[in-house]
Amino acid sequence: MSLKPKRVDFMSTWAQLQETIKGVITLGTVQRNTWNERFSDVYSLCVAYPEPLADKLYQETMKFLENHVNQELVKVKKGGQKNLLTSYYDSWKQFSRGIDYLHKLYLYLNTQHIKKQKLSDAELTYGDATEQMKEVGELGLYIWKTQMIEPLQSELVNLLLDEIKCDRKGGVTQSTTTIYGVIQSFVSVEEYKKKGNLELYEEIFEKPFLSATGEHYREEAAKLLQEGNISQYMEKVIQRIEAEEVRARKYMYPSSYEKVKAECEQRMVGDHLSYLHSECKSMVAGERRGDLANLYRLLRPISGAQAVLLEEVQNHIREAGMKAISDLKGENIHIDFVENMLNVHKAYRELIQDVFQGDQAFIGALDRACTAVINHREPKTPSRSPELLARYCDTLLRKSSKGASESEIEEKLASSIIIFKYLDDKDVYQKFYSRHLGKRLIHMQSHSMDIEETMINRLKQACGYEFTSKFHRMYTDILTAEQLNTKFTTFLSNANTDLGVNYFIRVLQQGAWPLSHNGTAPISIPSQLERTVRMFEAFYSQNFSGRKLTWFHHLSNGDVKLGYTAKTYIINMSTTQMSILLLFDKSDSLSYSELQETTKLTDDQFPRYVQSLLDAKLLNISTETLSPSSTISLNLKYNNKRTKFRIAGTVTQAKETPQEVESTHHAVEEDRKMFIQAIIVRTMKSRKVLKHNALIQEVLSQSKSRFVPSISIIKKCIEMLIDKQYIERTANSTDEYSYMA
Numbered sequence: 001m002s003l004k005p006k007r008v009d010f011m012s013t014w015a016q017l018q019e020t021i022k023g024v025i026t027l028g029t030v031q032r033n034t035w036n037e038r039f040s041d042v043y044s045l046c047v048a049y050p051e052p053l054a055d056k057l058y059q060e061t062m063k064f065l066e067n068h069v070n071q072e073l074v075k076v077k078k079g080g081q082k083n084l085l086t087s088y089y090d091s092w093k094q095f096s097r098g099i100d101y102l103h104k105l106y107l108y109l110n111t112q113h114i115k116k117q118k119l120s121d122a123e124l125t126y127g128d129a130t131e132q133m134k135e136v137g138e139l140g141l142y143i144w145k146t147q148m149i150e151p152l153q154s155e156l157v158n159l160l161l162d163e164i165k166c167d168r169k170g171g172v173t174q175s176t177t178t179i180y181g182v183i184q185s186f187v188s189v190e191e192y193k194k195k196g197n198l199e200l201y202e203e204i205f206e207k208p209f210l211s212a213t214g215e216h217y218r219e220e221a222a223k224l225l226q227e228g229n230i231s232q233y234m235e236k237v238i239q240r241i242e243a244e245e246v247r248a249r250k251y252m253y254p255s256s257y258e259k260v261k262a263e264c265e266q267r268m269v270g271d272h273l274s275y276l277h278s279e280c281k282s283m284v285a286g287e288r289r290g291d292l293a294n295l296y297r298l299l300r301p302i303s304g305a306q307a308v309l310l311e312e313v314q315n316h317i318r319e320a321g322m323k324a325i326s327d328l329k330g331e332n333i334h335i336d337f338v339e340n341m342l343n344v345h346k347a348y349r350e351l352i353q354d355v356f357q358g359d360q361a362f363i364g365a366l367d368r369a370c371t372a373v374i375n376h377r378e379p380k381t382p383s384r385s386p387e388l389l390a391r392y393c394d395t396l397l398r399k400s401s402k403g404a405s406e407s408e409i410e411e412k413l414a415s416s417i418i419i420f421k422y423l424d425d426k427d428v429y430q431k432f433y434s435r436h437l438g439k440r441l442i443h444m445q446s447h448s449m450d451i452e453e454t455m456i457n458r459l460k461q462a463c464g465y466e467f468t469s470k471f472h473r474m475y476t477d478i479l480t481a482e483q484l485n486t487k488f489t490t491f492l493s494n495a496n497t498d499l500g501v502n503y504f505i506r507v508l509q510q511g512a513w514p515l516s517h518n519g520t521a522p523i524s525i526p527s528q529l530e531r532t533v534r535m536f537e538a539f540y541s542q543n544f545s546g547r548k549l550t551w552f553h554h555l556s557n558g559d560v561k562l563g564y565t566a567k568t569y570i571i572n573m574s575t576t577q578m579s580i581l582l583l584f585d586k587s588d589s590l591s592y593s594e595l596q597e598t599t600k601l602t603d604d605q606f607p608r609y610v611q612s613l614l615d616a617k618l619l620n621i622s623t624e625t626l627s628p629s630s631t632i633s634l635n636l637k638y639n640n641k642r643t644k645f646r647i648a649g650t651v652t653q654a655k656e657t658p659q660e661v662e663s664t665h666h667a668v669e670e671d672r673k674m675f676i677q678a679i680i681v682r683t684m685k686s687r688k689v690l691k692h693n694a695l696i697q698e699v700l701s702q703s704k705s706r707f708v709p710s711i712s713i714i715k716k717c718i719e720m721l722i723d724k725q726y727i728e729r730t731a732n733s734t735d736e737y738s739y740m741a
Contacts, residue, residue: 008045013041025068058113062143069144072091073147084155086174089181103136106135164179164212209256209260224237225272234298235294237268238294293356313352314365317344338388341374342418375422385425394433396447397437397447427675428665463705485505487543515552567639570644572647576605577647592630607626614626618634618635672707680718689736
């Protein structure tokens with residue numbers, strides 16, 4: 001065929017084209033050569049000479065389609081009301097396929113004539129959108145909408161709603177395919193639109209359907225409430241919602257799925273929240289997992305509906321936690337406290353996972369409840385939780401006779417971090433843990449150095465490097481002690497010096513270890529040890545210039561070998577006990593005053609150490625009780641079943657005295673004041689001027705990872721810094737501060 005424009009007789013060409021169009025739109029048989037000829041006819045009309053006939057072709061095609069749809073409307077109505085849905089669907093199936101074929105036949109008209117005249121997206125959005133030409137496929141769908149759907153709209157929608165209502169009641173309905181096809185036609189006729197292609201579907205069908213659905217389930221809910229208890233009601237509501245979801249997927253367009261579900265939930269759950277909330281307390285108190293899972297399933301989709309359930313769960317967990325840790329007594333209170341709390345946490349974590357699908361809102365309720373329990377304190381007294389947790393960790397990390405395996409210890413220590421994360425006063429825990437760690441490392445009572453390091457790393461992961469920096473330094477001091485003693489031995493060898501005693505000296509960094517000379521007894525060390533001390537000081541000053549050594553003899557211990565008894569005994573004792581016992585190396589008996597004067601122990605310390613040796617039966621006294629008039633002598637007839645042992649008083653006891661606990665809390669309070677003052681100075685230095693409330697909030701924000709300071713202590717620290725002239729009140733305002741450079 002020639003593509004060159006030519007003169008065309010429109011009427012004769014249209015007559016032939018019209019016959020083919022009838023066959024196409026009614027899905028009749030159209031031969032391939034006929035299709036090709038009509039395709040060429042469309043082209044010829046569009047490029048006709050001297051004037052293209054595309055507009056005339058478009059108008060005639062539109063008239064044909066309007067007549068055809070009108071004829072189809074008459075046929076559909078003729079089938080009667082009972083068969084209206086089936087008749088409409090059959091007609092739609094034929095028309096929708098036919099118009100698709102016709103669209104392809106008119107390809108040239110669509111692409112070269114109509115598309116060029118279409119408005120752009122920008123013109124549609126911002127311009128005056130006047131009526132524009134539609135492509136033939138779009139035109140056919142538009143005509144179907146205006147001349148088939150709109151005249152039958154009311155009857156079709158009512159029949160569809162009746163059919164779906166019948167389906168809900170389990171009755172026999174028309175073919176699912178027919179119902180779905182009719183509803184889908186409301187969407188398909190506007191699919192060509194770039195915007196608002198669901199408007200027709202939503203307006204004529206979705207709105208009345210949602211309204212009818214809401215009314216149906218409002219009645220259904222009222223009926224179910226009368227028939228059974230809360231458990232039965234929830235189960236049946238879930239069944240109804242799930243059934244309606246399936247029904248929506250069977251009939252509706254996907255955009256309606258969530259709307260249908262939301263309507264059901266609102267009518268059967270949202271409208272009866274007060275009733276469901278009233279049953280929350282008994283369900284949670286009885287931990288009725290099935291009912292709670294159903295309640296959660298129903299409340300979750302409705303905004304704000306879970307608040308009451310969350311509060312009840314939080315209160316229940318808090319009550320269970322308080323019950324688990326109340327009235328704890330005895331030696332193992334720290335173990336009972338931590339393990340009882342871990343059991344509560346584990347039980348309710350599992351419940352939340354199983355019942356509430358691990359919902360973060362309920363995990364948050366668990367966290368708030370555990371925080372409240374763990375940080376509970378009696379009025380005007382500090383919380384004991386940090387101290388108890390530190391003691392629990394110390395019990396696990398310390399050598400014990402219980403014989404727990406390393407894997408069990410590791411597991412329990414890992415679990416203890418759960419409790420640690422809930423602590424408000426982490427600085428109190430830090431102080432107690434530091435003291436326990438110091439005692440374990442100094443007296444070599446750690447179960448394993450690897451476990452010690454692992455625990456420090458866990459705390460570092462939970463709270464940051466700054467929190468554990470001193471722990472790391474303490475740990476490093478002990479690890480490097482072996483290397484330091486080797487160097488000292490080499491130093492002695494090079495100096496050709498033999499000390500006559502075995503030794504192992506640990507050098508501890510003063511800023512890292514929780515040790516001080518306050519309250520320790522002055523002592524004159526035995527002459528046998530003086531040379532060792534002197535030589536080590538010479539070695540240390542030679543290798544580390546500018547450092548000063550301070551000896552903690554009250555923390556030292558050693559082995560003494562008894563050679564005056566029938567059997568040879570090796571006894572481990574403290575340096576102080578050793579100082580007293582070694583004085584009997586040259587004399588079998590000494591007076592009370594001679595001993596005290598030589599050792600230089602104070603009046604309150606001396607009797608305690610002598611008594612420990614008397615209790616061990618290494619010494620005898622001339623009087624019934626120890627007094628300044630007593631003469632103390634060596635027990636030359638000493639006898640013991642064991643030949644190697646340790647006597648009481650050698651190592652500081654694991655259990656802290658009330659005075660030590662009180663001093664630890666006092667140290668924490670002092671540290672807090674310094675910490676708060678540092679925050680205030682740092683903040684004021686960067687801000688220069690700040691309002692009182694803003695400064696308070698800044699302190700609270702920066703200190704919350706370590707502890708929660710009271711407003712009163714923050715105010716005291718502000719006053720202290722004003723006195724120290726770090727900050728001052730501004731001249732124009734009493735509640736504003738400025739930084740003093």
